Every structure is written in C-alpha cells, then in structure tokens.
Amino acid sequence: MEENNDYLPRVYDEILKDKLESSGAVLITGCKWCGKTMTGAHQANSILYMQDPNQRKNFQNIADSKPSLLLEGATPRLIDEWQMSTVLWDAVRFECDRRQEMSQFILTGSTVPLDSEKAHSGTGRIARMQMRTMSLYESKESNGSVSLKDLFDGNTDIQGISQLTIEDLSYLICRGGWPASLKVKNKKNAIRMAQNYVDAIANEDIFRLDSEQENANLRLERNPERAYSILRSLARNICTMANNKTLLDDITANDNGISASTLDKYLNALRRLFVIEDQQAWKPSMRSKSALRTSAKRHFVDPSIATAVMRTNPEKLLMDFESFGFLFESLCTRDMRAYSQVNDGEVFHYRDKTGLEADMIISLRDGRWGAAEVKLGTKQIEEAAKNLLTLKEKINTDKMGNPSFLMVITGGQYAYKRNDGILVVPLGCLKP
Numbered sequence: 001m002e003e004n005n006d007y008l009p010r011v012y013d014e015i016l017k018d019k020l021e022s023s024g025a026v027l028i029t030g031c032k033w034c035g036k037t038m039t040g041a042h043q044a045n046s047i048l049y050m051q052d053p054n055q056r057k058n059f060q061n062i063a064d065s066k067p068s069l070l071l072e073g074a075t076p077r078l079i080d081e082w083q084m085s086t087v088l089w090d091a092v093r094f095e096c097d098r099r100q101e102m103s104q105f106i107l108t109g110s111t112v113p114l115d116s117e118k119a120h121s122g123t124g125r126i127a128r129m130q131m132r133t134m135s136l137y138e139s140k141e142s143n144g145s146v147s148l149k150d151l152f153d154g155n156t157d158i159q160g161i162s163q164l165t166i167e168d169l170s171y172l173i174c175r176g177g178w179p180a181s182l183k184v185k186n187k188k189n190a191i192r193m194a195q196n197y198v199d200a201i202a203n204e205d206i207f208r209l210d211s212e213q214e215n216a217n218l219r220l221e222r223n224p225e226r227a228y229s230i231l232r233s234l235a236r237n238i239c240t241m242a243n244n245k246t247l248l249d250d251i252t253a254n255d256n257g258i259s260a261s262t263l264d265k266y267l268n269a270l271r272r273l274f275v276i277e278d279q280q281a282w283k284p285s286m287r288s289k290s291a292l293r294t295s296a297k298r299h300f301v302d303p304s305i306a307t308a309v310m311r312t313n314p315e316k317l318l319m320d321f322e323s324f325g326f327l328f329e330s331l332c333t334r335d336m337r338a339y340s341q342v343n344d345g346e347v348f349h350y351r352d353k354t355g356l357e358a359d360m361i362i363s364l365r366d367g368r369w370g371a372a373e374v375k376l377g378t379k380q381i382e383e384a385a386k387n388l389l390t391l392k393e394k395i396n397t398d399k400m401g402n403p404s405f406l407m408v409i410t411g412g413q414y415a416y417k418r419n420d421g422i423l424v425v426p427l428g429c430l431k432p
Contacts, residue, residue: 008179010039010138011342011432012131016106017043020076023127024096025105027082029112030131031274031301032205033197035179036108037080039131044106046073050084060085067091075104082107089113089126096125111209112272130274133177133302135335136164137431141172144431146415148339151405151423152368160415162428166376169411169427170314173327176304177334191313194304202227206269220265228309229255230266234276234298235306239326239333239359241295241351277301279333282348282361284369285399293351303330321376329359329374332409332427336360336372342432350391358391360409370405377411384408385422 012028016039019026028036041047048070050059062069063085071077071091082088092105107126136142145160164172175181176194184190203224233250248263270276278296286292300306306327307313317324337347345364350371351357360372371391373384388406395403407423415429 006183007038007042008134008138008140008182010035010131011135011338012039012129013042015129015342016040019127019129020103020106022102023125024099024102025092025107025126027107027109027126027128028131029109029128029274031133032110032200033178033180033193034131034133034301036110036131037078038179040078040080040106040108044076044078046075047078047080048073050079050081056084063087063091068095071095071105075101076106077104078106078108080108081110083109083111083113086113093125110273112274130341132277132334132338134179134182135177135338136172136331136427137335138338139177139182141168142335142428142430144429146423146425146429147431148336148362149343149432151370151407152343152364154404156405156417156421156423158415158417158423158425160426160429162413162415162426164411164426164428166411167314167318169328169331169376170317170324173303173317173324173331174307174312174314176302178302178304187314191304191307194302194308198228198231198305198308201270201273201275202231205273206266209269209272220262220269226255226258226262227266229258230263230270231305231309234300235309237298238303238306239297239299239329241293241297243295274301275305277337279347279349282350282358282363284350284361285396286394287396293353297349299330299333302334303327306330325376328376328411328427332372332374333360335427335430336362336409339430339432340364352394356387356390356394358388367401368404369400370403370407372407372409374409375411381408381410381424385418385420388422389420 016026028040030036067087068091079088096104137144146158171187175190178193181190181193206227207220207222229251233247244263248260251258277299279299280296281294283292333347340347340362343364345362348361348363349359350361358371359374361369363369371388373388375381375384385408392403405423407425410424410426412426415425417423
C-alpha cells in the first residue's frame with residue numbers, strides 16, 4: 001500500500017506483525033476512532049472498506065451471494081468493519097483453511113457481533129488483538145525514559161524527567177487519546193472530539209447496535225437521555241468498585257423508570273461497543289487466608305469519555321483535585337494496559353478485606369508481576385510506598401515469585417529509585 005506519512009507509530013504495530021506471522025488472519029477490535037483501520041492499513045497490501053457509501057450495497061449483495069469474491073486481493077487484505085456482513089467471518093475462516101498460509105487477512109471491527117451470527121469461532125485461524133486509544137508515549141507526550149520491559153527484565157536503576165505539568169495532564173485527560181485529535185491545534189476543538197464521540201454513542205450507536213437483537217424483549221427503547229444518564233453514573237464512579245446496584249441507585253435519583261435489567265442491557269451494549277472496559281481483580285496466592293475483594297473497577301476505554309459526559313474541562317479539573325485524582329488513575333490505567341499488552345501482560349487491581357489496595361497489578365503471561373500505586377501529587381508517595389511494601393509481605397512469593405518492581409506512578413517530574421527499592425515514575429516518562 002502507499003505509505004502514509006501522517007501515520008504515528010503505535011505500540012500495536014509489532015503485536016499485529018507477530019500475530020500475522022503466526023495466523024492466517026487477525027481480528028483487530030476496539031472502540032471507534034482509536035486507529036484500528038489506520039494501523040491495519042499500515043501493514044495491508046489491499047483494502048476492502050465495507051462502509052464505503054458508494055459501494056456498501058454492492059458489497060452486501062456480493063457477500064450474500066459469493067463472499068469469497070470480496071476476499072480476493074493482495075495479502076494481507078484488510079477488511080474494514082467486517083461485521084457489516086457477518087458472513088465474511090466464516091468466509092475468511094474457510095479461506096484460511098483452504099490456503100494454509102499465514103498473513104492472509106486483517107479484520108477490523110468496532111462492535112462485537114452476536115454469537116449467533118458466526119458459524120465458527122475462528123479458533124486456530126483468526127487471532128485477536130484489542131486496540132485502545134493512544135497512550136501518551138504513542139502521542140509523543142511521554143518521553144519514554146522508563147521502559148516497562150526494562151523493569152520486568154530487572155533494570156530498575158531508573159532516572160528521567162517528565163516535561164508534563166499538572167496543567168498538561170488535565171488537558172490530556174480531557175482531550176483523550178483519539179488519534180484524530182492530535183491533528184487539531186486548537187485545544188478546545190481537540191477536546192470536542194471526545195464530546196462528539198459521546199454524542200454518537202448516546203444518540204445512535206447503542207440503539208443501532210441493539211437493533212440487531214433477534215429477541216425484541218432484549219432490545220432497548222430509543223432513549224438517548226437515559227444513555228447519557230448511565231454514562232454519567234459510570235463517570236461519577238470511575239476507578240471505583242461500584243456494583244450495578246450502586247449505579248442503579250445513582251441513576252434512579254433522576255430516572256425512576258429504569259430497571260436492573262434495562263441497566264444490564266445498556267452496560268452490555270457499551271461493552272460490545274468497547275466503550276467501557278472494567279479492570280478485573282487480581283487473585284494471587286497469599287501467605288495467610290486474607291479475604292480478597294473480587295469486584296472489578298469501573299473504567300471507560302479513555303478517560304476523556306468521563307470528562308465529556310460530565311461536561312467538565314481542564315480548568316474545572318484543576319479546581320477539583322478529588323475528581324482529577326480518579327481521572328488521572330484512569331489515564332494511567334489506559335496507558336499501562338497498552339504497555340503491558342506489548343509485553344504480553346494484563347492489568348489488574350488488588351484489594352483485600354483490610355482495605356489494603358494496589359491500583360494496578362501488571363501480570364505477564366510468563367508469571368512475572370509488578371505492582372503500582374497511582375498518586376497525582378508527590379505528598380502521597382510515602383503512603384503509597386508503605387502500602388506496596390505491605391502488599392509484598394502478604395503475597396506468597398514461593399508460589400507467585402517476588403515482584404519485578406514496586407512503583408508509584410505520579411503526575412510529578414522526576415523518575416528515581418528510593419532507598420527502599422520503590423520506584424517513583426511520572427506518567428510522562430513511561431513507555432512499553
């Protein structure tokens with residue numbers, strides 16, 4: 001394909017390359033506007049845009065009669081928004097079986113189709129890669145002086161200086177990691193991209209997605225105001241373990257007509273659209289029989305969704321440090337999810353019955369793990385370090401191994417290693 005000089009390298013480029021080399025096809029999933037198509041196109045040699053308004057009906061007719069025609073083209077062939085004709089899934093799977101070659105297709109999708117729409121899971125033929133919005137390292141706002149890979153490899157003698165101020169961080173939370181927003185010079189207009197995204201979700205996408213339900217009882221009545229209300233409740237409870245009942249109690253203060261089952265339908269739709277992505281609890285082996293909290297933490301895929309639905313801005317965040325702190329944690333979680341994914345890992349959280357917690361547990365597939373607390377300011381570093389050391393003592397390291405690192409992620413300037421071994425790392429210094 002023709003080289004795109006505007007393309008900013010993503011942490012997913014190498015992941016996609018590796019998956020293509022070991023699979024016949026790769027499915028890239030993720031929320032709208034996170035850059036799936038651009039990243040797929042960067043490694044594709046031909047492209048089929050299923051949403052092309054000039055060709056959409058023609059493509060649908062071909063897919064209904066002979067879908068294999070749409071798969072013809074130089075490989076890897078990108079099929080963008082494949083779920084617009086779900087028969088393509090089985091066509092790709094069959095073609096991968098027939099060709100018996102790697103790197104044949106790249107599929108992208110912004111929604112999760114109903115299971116009944118696919119005849120075969122694709123296991124063994126179609127690998128999966130979830131994309132998220134841009135991390136600060138991808139948007140070139142983190143200088144990357146501290147590498148997560150290096151930390152897991154034992155290189156913990158760190159140093160670095162972040163150039164990001166508190167004012168910068170408040171803006172970056174509100175702007176989000178939408179790739180197109182980086183091209184907008186005016187900051188207020190860049191922030192409007194998140195607002196436009198939320199408007200599209202609440203007014204159109206949830207209900208268009210839900211119309212696919214075969215069972216009419218499972219469909220949502222078109223009610224954008226209710227969608228906004230649910231999004232606002234999720235925003236108010238971001239980075240907490242609020243359960244559905246807590247959300248429902250919050251929402252019914254203004255909407256007595258919503259039921260628990262209706263809330264479930266909305267949350268399921270938001271998950272299928274990759275709008276919300278909760279952070280699961282870590283369940284390690286413990287030295288004693290401490291009861292662990294297993295509830296997930298509430299998160300949007302990008303913290304700017306929360307600021308958009310709450311109608312806040314960088315100036316207001318600076319006046320409300322409690323909300324700023326929760327949103328900063330969400331920003332850190334977004335970035336760490338991307339960095340851990342490159343290292344074949346996932347991000348969990350930890351909390352036990354005593355109230356001891358760690359905002360992030362980064363756990364790699366090979367068993368290595370590290371723990372991180374998030375503190376916007378520097379005054380709370382001491383408390384965070386104490387919590388991390390207490391956590392280390394509680395974990396059964398004979399079974400879990402010693403942590404590769406214990407880290408406090410801050411909104412400050414300096415990256416350094418304390419005398420007790422705790423790492424202090426500004427978010428503006430991190431990279432994969």
